[in-house]
Structure formats: structure tokens, C-alpha cells
Amino acid sequence: xxxxxxxxxxxxxxxxxxxxxxxxxxxxxxxxxxxxxxxxxxxxxxxxxxxxxxxxxxxxxxxxxxxxxxxxxxxxxxxxxxxxxxxxxxxxxxxxxxxxxxxxxxxxxxxxxxxxxxxxxxxxxxxxxxxxxxxxxxxxxxxxxxxxxxxxxxxxxxxxxxxxxxxxxxxxxxxxxxxxxxxxxxxxxxxxxxxxxxxxxxxxxxxxxxxxxxxxxxxxxxxxxxxxxxxxxxxxxxxxxxxxxxxxxxxxxxxxxxxxxxxxxxxxxxxxx
Amino acid sequence: xxxxxxxxxxxxxxxxxxxxxxxxxxxxxxxxxxxxxxxxxxxxxxxxxxxxxxxxxxxxxxxxxxxxxxxxxxxxxxxxxxxxxxxxxxxxxxxxxxxxxxxxxxxxxxxxxxxxxxxxxxxxxxxxxxxxxxxxxxxxxxxxxxxxxxxxxxxxxxxxxxxxxxxxxxxxxxxxxxxxxxxxxxxxxxxxxxxxxxxxxxxxxxxxxxxxxxxxxxxxxxxxxxxxxxxxxxxxxxxxxxxxxxxxxxxxxxxxxxxxxxxxxxxxxxxxxxxxxxxxxxxxxxxxxxxxxxxxxxxxxx
Numbered sequence: 001x002x003x004x005x006x007x008x009x010x011x012x013x014x015x016x017x018x019x020x021x022x023x024x025x026x027x028x029x030x031x032x033x034x035x036x037x038x039x040x041x042x043x044x045x046x047x048x049x050x051x052x053x054x055x056x057x058x059x060x061x062x063x064x065x066x067x068x069x070x071x072x073x074x075x076x077x078x079x080x081x082x083x084x085x086x087x088x089x090x091x092x093x094x095x096x097x098x099x100x101x102x103x104x105x106x107x108x109x110x111x112x113x114x115x116x117x118x119x120x121x122x123x124x125x126x127x128x129x130x131x132x133x134x135x136x137x138x139x140x141x142x143x144x145x146x147x148x149x150x151x152x153x154x155x156x157x158x159x160x161x162x163x164x165x166x167x168x169x170x171x172x173x174x175x176x177x178x179x180x181x182x183x184x185x186x187x188x189x190x191x192x193x194x195x196x197x198x199x200x201x202x203x204x205x206x207x208x209x210x211x212x213x214x215x216x217x218x219x220x221x222x223x224x225x226x227x228x229x230x231x232x233x234x235x236x237x238x239x240x241x242x243x244x245x246x247x248x249x250x251x252x253x254x255x256x257x258x259x260x261x262x263x264x265x266x267x268x269x270x271x272x273x
Numbered sequence: 274x275x276x277x278x279x280x281x282x283x284x285x286x287x288x289x290x291x292x293x294x295x296x297x298x299x300x301x302x303x304x305x306x307x308x309x310x311x312x313x314x315x316x317x318x319x320x321x322x323x324x325x326x327x328x329x330x331x332x333x334x335x336x337x338x339x340x341x342x343x344x345x346x347x348x349x350x351x352x353x354x355x356x357x358x359x360x361x362x363x364x365x366x367x368x369x370x371x372x373x374x375x376x377x378x379x380x381x382x383x384x385x386x387x388x389x390x391x392x393x394x395x396x397x398x399x400x401x402x403x404x405x406x407x408x409x410x411x412x413x414x415x416x417x418x419x420x421x422x423x424x425x426x427x428x429x430x431x432x433x434x435x436x437x438x439x440x441x442x443x444x445x446x447x448x449x450x451x452x453x454x455x456x457x458x459x460x461x462x463x464x465x466x467x468x469x470x471x472x473x474x475x476x477x478x479x480x481x482x483x484x485x486x487x488x489x490x491x492x493x494x495x496x497x498x499x500x501x502x503x504x505x506x507x508x509x510x511x512x513x514x515x516x517x518x519x520x521x522x523x524x525x526x527x528x529x530x531x532x533x534x535x536x537x538x539x540x541x542x543x544x545x546x547x548x549x550x551x552x553x554x555x556x557x558x559x560x561x562x563x564x565x566x567x568x569x570x571x572x573x574x575x
Contacts, residue, residue: 144408146409146410163408164408165409182406184407184409201405203405203407223422225416225422225423226343226345226377226379226422226423226425227405227407227414227416227423227425229343229344230342230343230379230414230425231407231409233342233343233344234409234410234412235409262402262403262405264405
């Protein structure tokens with residue numbers, strides 16, 4: 001299968017909306033039709049052919065070469081196939097993703113994986129603030145799928161997350177897993193202050209501790225839970241270090257008792273988080 | 274009925290008549306193989322016949338730690354029932370009473386079926402509000418807090434409607450000892466066939482039944498034609514020198530699995546020979562009008 005490639009000619013003069021460039025929307029389209037797709041976010045019209053050099057192939061696998069942070073909404077509402085991005089992306093990459101794989105070989109802006117429903121989002125660099133989080137006015141953030149960030153993540157990763165798994169292999173910003181409703185958030189290195197702020201349900205795993213833990217989390221002791229081992233087996237294909245962390249004995253802190261209190265934070269086996 | 278003889282063992286030209294069933298497979302794991310087996314043995318107890326037990330269940334095979342979802346030793350069990358509703362009830366009751374209660378146990382679906390049964394989705398209420406739902410990719414499981422930690426249970430289990438129940442072999446011998454030895458050999462061979470169980474004790478049943486009874490309301494009664502002590506007083510199916518009869522009933526997830534199991538059983542009986550084992554092999558049927566699956570012995574010869 002030859003993949004469809006879009007090579008950025010030069011850094012665009014305005015931010016672009018790349019949401020039309022997903023496999024299910026490009027399937028069956030000719031090169032001419034694809035080049036005419038409009039991507040502008042201002043009043044000045046910009047078509048695909050003006051900013052990208054198109055090499056036709058099977059739209060089931062799309063590659064964006066030379067990407068930069070001015071490309072927003074990459075992979076938005078994608079339902080299947082593969083979208084590979086070589087470079088950075090702007091805001092809301094993988095927003096409402098419901099299937100397939102979106103792989104970003106660079107950094108992602110804020111609200112990556114926002115409202116994601118299913119599928120896989122891989123970010124090889126860092127992720128911006130509110131990874132998987134809801135947009136203003138929305139009741140829940142990520143609702144399913146798996147997000148893997150090889151670098152660091154900004155503040156409030158997993159905000160209002162309802163289902164799914166987020167793995168951050170680097171550092172986490174402040175308030176990771178804030179207002180989480182359910183799901184699993186794993187931060188391998190240290191996280192910022194107040195993880196699980198107003199956590200209702202869900203699991204946060206902190207491999208490197210955090211700057212400050214809310215006193216509204218209560219110690220439930222050190223456990224090597226089968227559920228974590230089972231989770232480890234399931235996430236191993238996506239992140240071996242995360243799987244390794246989940247297999248260790250971890251201290252369980254239940255909370256946030258300021259709200260429902262049926263969530264949990266796992267930290268390394270020390271008396272202090 | 275005409276018969277053929279292989280290595281001195283007479284094989285009747287007849288067939289086993291079997292029925293379509295609903296079935297599921299579960300994987301039970303524990304910290305040790307001993308406790309995985311204990312949970313499996315307990316949950317498949319008193320599950321020999323749908324007539325009196327609601328379901329037929331048994332151990333399919335042992336699984337090593339590389340073959341189970343959580344990397345611990347495990348056992349795959351199969352459960353068969355006549356309806357989806359009854360199977361659901363049996364799964365819920367047996368896992369709830371026998372697996373949930375067993376130290377260190379966990380329970381997962383062991384079958385990708387066309388439909389699904391509630392597994393952890395029903396048992397989660399034992400958690401009294403402290404149960405935790407987890408979903409990773411297509412997998413959904415429940416964590417239910419219990420006194421030794423947590424009971425991990427997959428949310429649902431696969432269901433197949435292509436299962437077959439009632440494959441059988443009737444083993445006739447000259448003494449009780451040789452008949453039992455023959456049945457043991459056949460049961461051991463059948464136990465190695467995947468996707469089947471022989472639900473009776475040790476895989477063997479000595480009280481084969483016929484449909485109906487002289488007594489009102491009794492659905493099944495002793496198969497008098499195969500009772501050696503009644504040879505002179507009923508229309509018998511036994512020759513003069515037959516001293517004992519044992520039966521092996523086989524349930525399988527597919528018709529092919531049942532046929533493979535019967536073939537393995539016949540091969541073991543023939544290998545043992547008539548002196549140390551069975552003098553004759555037959556099969557039970559109802560004339561071919563009740564069950565859609567017919568397993569002719571002559572097509573299953575070794």
C-alpha cells in the first residue's frame with residue numbers, strides 16, 4: 001500500500017484547519033479534488049494544493065511531512081486508518097478521534113486528544129496543556145482510546161476524563177487528572193502540584209511523585225494489585241516503562257475526599273507522595 | 274445391529290445423537306495452579322446434566338502463565354446450557370459463589386463468541402459501590418474489593434450458539450474392572466481434545482438414562498436395556514457375557530470438536546483391546562428424530 005503524502009511547502013502565513021485531511025474524508029477523492037480542499041482559518045482562502053505538495057496514494061494511510069505548530073485540528077474526528085505527522089502540530093490534534101492511529105513525530109499543542117472516543121494517539125514529543133481535556137462548556141474530556149506521550153505534558157492532563165488511558169512518559173504539569181470522572185492517567189516522571197484535584201473516580205499513577213499532594217487523599221497502604229498487572233499487560237504494547245511501573249508494589253491513595261472520593265492515586269512505595 | 278470389529282473390539286454401526294446448546298468458556302486464574310484448579314473444580318461441581326443441574330460444565334484444559342490474560346496459572350472451563358437465559362443464570366451464580374469466593378482468583382472470558390453474557394457486569398454489585406470499572410482498548414473489566422485484595426473480573430464473556438451437547442460413547446465390557454479401565458482410557462484421551470468436556474464424574478457416567486419413566490413427572494429413568502442385571506427381564510441391548518456398561522457424554526463448543534473427542538475416545542478403546550478394556554462400543558440415540566447432530570461410529574474409526 002502506497003500512502004498518501006502531503007509535504008508542507010513552507011510555513012503557512014495563517015493557522016490552518018487540517019480537520020478535512022483524515023482518511024475517511026479523503027477516501028475515494030482524486031488528487032485534484034484533494035488539492036481543492038480549503039484549510040483556511042481566516043478570510044483568506046487557502047487550499048491544500050497551495051500549502052502541500054501532494055503525492056497520491058491510499059488515503060487509508062496519510063503522511064504529513066514537514067508539519068509545524070500552525071497546523072491545527074490534525075486528525076480531528078478521524079474514524080480509522082493511519083495519520084502520520086512528521087513535525088509539530090497546533091491545537092486540538094486528535095480531537096474527537098474515534099478510531100485509527102494518529103502518530104505525531106513532534107510536539108502537540110493544547111487540547112490534544114480532547115474528547116477522544118477511541119483509537120490511538122501517539123505523540124513522540126511533548127503535549128500541551130489540557131491533554132484529553134474538554135473544551136469550555138463540555139461536561140467531559142476524553143471518553144476512550146489510548147494516548148501515549150513520549151515527552152512531557154502541560155497542566156491539567158486528563159482533565160474531566162471519563163474513560164480511556166493516557167500515558168505520559170515524561171513529566172506531568174500541575175493538576176494532572178483534575179476533575180477526572182474515570183479512566184487511567186499514568187505519569188512516569190514527576191508531576192506538578194495537586195494531582196487528582198477534585199478527582200471523582202479513575203486512576204492516576206505517578207511514577208516520579210508530585211510537587212504537592214492534596215490532603216484530601218487518604219492512604220490505603222501499599223499493594224501489588226492484580227488489576228494493575230492486568231493493566232500492565234494491556235498497555236505493554238504502547239509503553240513498556242509504564243507497564244513496568246504498573247507491575248511494582250504501589251501505595252494507594254484514595255480520593256479526592258473533597259468530592260466523591262472513589263478515585264485513586266498510586267505512587268511509589270514511600271511514605272510521602 | 275450389524276457391527277464391525279477392530280483389534281477384537283466390536284463397534285456397533287450406530288450413531289450418537291446430540292443437540293444444539295448455548296455455551297461459554299471462562300478462564301479462571303489464581304496465584305498458584307492449585308488454587309486456579311480449586312476454583313475451577315468448585316464452580317464446575319454439580320454440573321453433570323442440564324436435567325438436574327441447570328448446566329453442564331467442566332474443565333477444558335490447564336493454561337500456563339503465558340496463556341492467561343494476567344500472566345498467572347489458569348484453567349479454562351466450559352459451561353453448556355439449553356438456553357441463553359439459563360446459561361446466564363448459571364454463569365452468574367457459579368462465578369459469584371465459587372470463583373469470587375476463592376482466594377486470589379480472577380475470571381476472564383475464554384471465548385470470542387457472536388454474543389456475550391454478563392460476567393463482571395453482574396457481579397460488580399458485590400462491591401457495594403466500591404467496585405471500579407476499567408477499560409483498556411476493547412477490554413473492559415471490573416475490580417471488586419474483597420478481603421484479600423481485589424477480585425478482577427472481565428465485564429462480559431463470549432457466548433456461542435453453535436455448541437453441541439450429548440455426543441456419547443457406550444462402553445460395554447466383560448467385567449466391571451475392564452469396563453472401568455476402558456472408560457478411564459477413553460476419558461483421558463477425550464480430556465486432551467480442546468473445546469470439549471465430559472461433564473460426568475471423571476468424565477464417566479454409569480447411570481445412563483432413557484427418556485421418560487413409568488412414574489408420572491419423572492423426565493428420565495434408568496436405561497434398562499443396558500442394565501446387566503435386567504438382561505433377562507427387559508428387551509436388552511447386551512450380549513450374554515457383558516457384565517458392565519459405562520457411558521461417556523461429550524459436550525463441545527463445535528460439532529467438529531465433539532467428533533474429534535469421540536474419535537479420540539474410540540481410538541483409546543481400540544488401543545486398549547477387549548481383554549483389558551471394552552468388548553464392544555456403542556452409542557446412544559433417539560432414532561435420529563430429536564437431535565440434529567448425528568455422529569456415526571463407523572465414520573469416527575481410528
